[in-house]
Amino acid sequence: AQSVTQLDSHVSVSEGTPVLLRCNYSSSYSPSLFWYVQHPNKGLQLLLKYTSAATLVKGINGFEAEFKKSETSFHLTKPSAHMSDAAEYFCVVSVGYGGATNKLIFGTGTLLAVQP
Amino acid sequence: NAGVTQTPKFRILKIGQSMTLQCTQDMNHNYMYWYRQDPGMGLKLIYYSVGAGITDKGEVPNGYNVSRSTTEDFPLRLELAAPSQTSVYFCATNLQGENYGYTFGSGTRLTVV
Numbered sequence: 537a538q539s540v541t542q543l544d545s546h547v548s549v550s551e552g553t554p555v556l557l558r559c560n561y562s563s564s565y566s567p568s569l570f571w572y573v574q575h576p577n578k579g580l581q582l583l584l585k586y587t588s589a590a591t592l593v594k595g596i597n598g599f600e601a602e603f604k605k606s607e608t609s610f611h612l613t614k615p616s617a618h619m620s621d622a623a624e625y626f627c628v629v630s631v632g633y634g635g636a637t638n639k640l641i642f643g644t645g646t647l648l649a650v651q652p
Numbered sequence: 653n654a655g656v657t658q659t660p661k662f663r664i665l666k667i668g669q670s671m672t673l674q675c676t677q678d679m680n681h682n683y684m685y686w687y688r689q690d691p692g693m694g695l696k697l698i699y700y701s702v703g704a705g706i707t708d709k710g711e712v713p714n715g716y717n718v719s720r721s722t723t724e725d726f727p728l729r730l731e732l733a734a735p736s737q738t739s740v741y742f743c744a745t746n747l748q749g750e751n752y753g754y755t756f757g758s759g760t761r762l763t764v765v
Contacts (some may be wrong), residue, residue, distance in 0.1 A: 585753060
């Protein structure tokens with residue numbers, strides 16, 4: 537069965553320092569993986585997605601993630617945090633059911649705090 | 653192009669009341685989904701639809717119903733509201749298949765008291 541585990545429920549960094557949000561997945565076949573961000577009282581916004589092309593995926597707002605099959609990981613990084621990055625981040629795996637549709641399985645989220 | 657529009661944004665219901673959460677999209681996407689998000693949890697799939705006239709259950713369908721009479725609209729119905737249905741509800745759409753990505757609405761925050 538497909539699943540996704542976000543290893544940290546809360547991460548706190550100082551502005552200007554690197555961000556690392558960790559995600560491990562479990563999938564019986566090559567997965568599609570996503571990172572979504574949710575700002576307070578807002579909907580979900582797609583940051584980036586991996587769909588079996590390049591293993592290093594660049595997203596919006598300077599974020600990127602690397603798909604590592606050997607480690608079953610898809611960690612999200614950013615070289616320098618900005619105050620506006622404070623939000624909740626969700627790692628997501630896409631699940632196909634016999635070609636009929638694909639559904640998303642969400643991690644439990646990582647709340648990123650950015651200190652001035 | 654409004655994308656995915658959900659109404660209302662907030663609602664308080666009494667136990668046993670009913671209501672419909674509306675979801676409308678103008679992107680001509682085939683696939684539509686309803687998720688709920690509980691505090692400290694990821695999103696759970698309630699129902700989904702692969703096209704007009706076709707709906708199917710997700711992980712947590714109990715207490716909900718849906719219909720899909722048009723491509724644009726995918727309303728979610730709560731018939732007998734219960735406190736366990738207090739949550740934030742998100743509607744999402746997808747053109748066809750995972751590679752196209754998903755578009756989410758801004759959510760409906762529902763409290764059942």
